[in-house]
Amino acid sequence: MSGHVFVVGADLTRLSCDDVLVPTGRTLRVAASWRDLLPTDLVADEDDTGICVDLEWSGGERVLEVPGSGPRRAWLLDTVDDCGRGLDWLLDGAREALAAVARREVPEPVHGRARRLVGLPALGTGWGGAAGRRGDLLQQLLPVLREAAAEHGFDVALVLRGPSDLAAAQRIRRGESTSWALPDPLRSLADQLGERARRGQLALFIGAGVSAAAGLPTWEQLLDELAGRSGLDDDLRAGLARLPPEDSAALLARELGRDRLQEFVRERFGPGHYALAHALIADLPVQEFVTTNYDPLVELAAADIGRELSVLPYDEPQPGRPWLLKLHGDAAHPESVVLTREEYLQLGDSRAALAGVLHSLLLTRHVLFVGTSMLDDDLVRIAHQVRSAVQGPDREPRHRSGTVLALREDLARARLWEQDVETVAMSRSDTSPAEAARRLEVLLDLIGCLSTPPTGYLLDPAYRGMLSGEERALAEALQDVAARVPEGAQAPSAAGEVAALLRRLGHGRSAGRRHDGAGEPADAASEPHDDRLQQQRPG
Structure with missing residues (x-):
């Protein structure tokens, strides 16, 4: 059964996956940013610019499995082309590495995911075999990844950090309609939601189901974990299941004490690896997010691509900066957590x-x-209040104010909410929850592709080869404009606004990249998302 190739902005050391490809050379030196993937006893030498790994190549092999005992495995791939062998050599290395990954037995993917997830960066785009040819690499690497996913049956996440890279990769994928194994109704939905996101009309509500993919507990699992710490006897623990969840939480809070409860929440929902869904959500050109989750995983995923979210009500909102509302509290502020x-x-x-x-x-x-079941009392109350405000006795029914992406078909619940939102099921009731959750990820991937502005690479020289004749002429005209903008121009001057626009179109990005010998940008985070590009309003 064929796997899927995702394109996402993230930090591969923090993305929850089963296998990670790490670029290196014959000296087995890797970028310092990969440190968290390497066992301490394999670090032979380390400084700010890189790490020497205490392993050895055997003959002409190009792939080394990094020994380890955890669920996630790192693989070293030689991508540094000292002999001018070109992109074909680099792509052959990617095939070899993915075949080696496929030979490793994985009894169960991380956190119960339906398929293994293999993550890799844009291989060789530092000092490797694709230096300065990022557009050519992406155009040829994506088909190689799709072939491997089809052959081996695992999913692949191509993880990109720079906005030029993401925009270019999504532009390539938009011309490949067969890249998403989704039924026509979900493709049509993705078109609609992608258009809303591009026009600044979309907001996101994130429920516990998203963080469950990162190994965090659902509401029921959380209560079970708290019960295990409470010391209640068996009869009382059995009785908890017969109480409404909020009342079970109240009893457990009384037994544990508020201090112990808060400490548990702080530890259990603190920073950690985020799921693929977190990264896909954080990539969307959306300015407003709301969650009932306590964890910081959406914020971390956003920060890893240069999007700093203001977390409400704890941070001060700032003009132009996206924000995330923690409706039920935040683990970093455990006194704010809503349970009882x-x-x-x-x-x-x-x-x-x-x-x-x-x-x-x-x-x-x-x-x-x-990631929400729409059973939360707060959501029910809020939806009722909105409905009452907009549907008075003499008013026509308004359009639905949202879309619920449900894992399974539930006709009764969809009918219950039909006045307020459209409920779209990822699968029928006979599909496993894990497969349904994976289809949700594929849908989010398509929405992200369709909503990414097609301009972030226009003035980046590394992608000149991707441009059409019309785009190349436009880029040349804009480069002439860039040459006339005074150096150091800042908003709110006219020159400063034009300079900001040119940066959003990719001007100066390739020239400013710093690279190391591992084949990866030494400072990928220096190319952040620019949320001003995403604030397009209907008009």
Whole structure:
């Protein structure tokens, strides 16, 4: 059964996956940014510019498996072309590495994912065999990855950090309609949601199902873990299952004490590896996010591609910066966490202002709900209040204010919410939850591809070979404009605004890249997302 190739902005050392390809050369020196993937006893030498790995090549092999005991395995791939062998040599190395990965037995993918996930960067684009030819590399690497995914049956995540790279890769994929194994209704939905995202009309609501893919507990699992720490006898523990979840949480909070409960939340939901879905969501050109999750994984995924989210209500919102509202509290502020019935009832009191933010989004945006069952009391109350506000006795029914991406078909629940949102199931009831969750990832990948602005690489010399004749003429005209902009021009001057626009189109990116001998940018995070490019409003 064929796998899928995802394109995503992320940090491969923090993305939850089963295997990671790490670029190196014959000296087995890798970039310092890969340090977290290497066992300490294999670090022969280390400084700010790189790490020497204490392994040896055997003959002409190009792939080395890094020994380890954890669920994630790193593989070293020789990508440094000292002999001018070109892209074909580099692509052969990628095939060899993916074949070696396929030979490793993996009884169960990480966190119960339906397929193994293999992550790799844009191989050889530092001092490797594709230096200065990033456009050519992406055009030829993507088909190689698709062939490997089809042959070996695992999923592949091509992880890119720079906005030029992401924009170029998505431009290539938009011309390949067979890259997404989705039924026509989901493709049509992706078109609609991608258009809304491009026009600044989409907001995201993120539920616990997204963080479950990173190994964090769902609501039911959280209560079970708390019960295990509570010391309650067997009869009381059995009785918890018969109580509403908020009341079970209230009893457990009483037994554990607030201090122990807060410490548990801080530890259990602290920083860690984020799931593929977190990265796909953080990549979307969306300015407003809301979550009931306590963890910081969306913020971490966004920060790894240069998008700094203001976390509300704890951070001060800043003009032009995207924000994330923590509706039920934040593990970094465990006193704010909402668990018990009493805390839920406070929504109409001290937390009314937070609920008002979601009210506003449901009135002014199209909200995409991901990873939620729509059973949360807060959501029910907020949806009812919005419905009451917009559907008075003499008013026509308004359009639906959101879309729910449900894992399984549930006709009764879809009918219950049909006045407010459209519910779209990823699968029928006979499909496993893991396969349904994977289809959701594929859908998010397609939405991300369709919503990425097709301009981020226009003035980046590394992608000149991808441009059409019309685009090349436009790029040359814009380069003439760039030559006339005074150096150091800053907004709010006219020259400063033009300079900012040119940077968003890729001007100066390749010239400013710093590389190391591992074949990867030494400072990939120096090319952040520019959210001003994503603030396109309908008009």
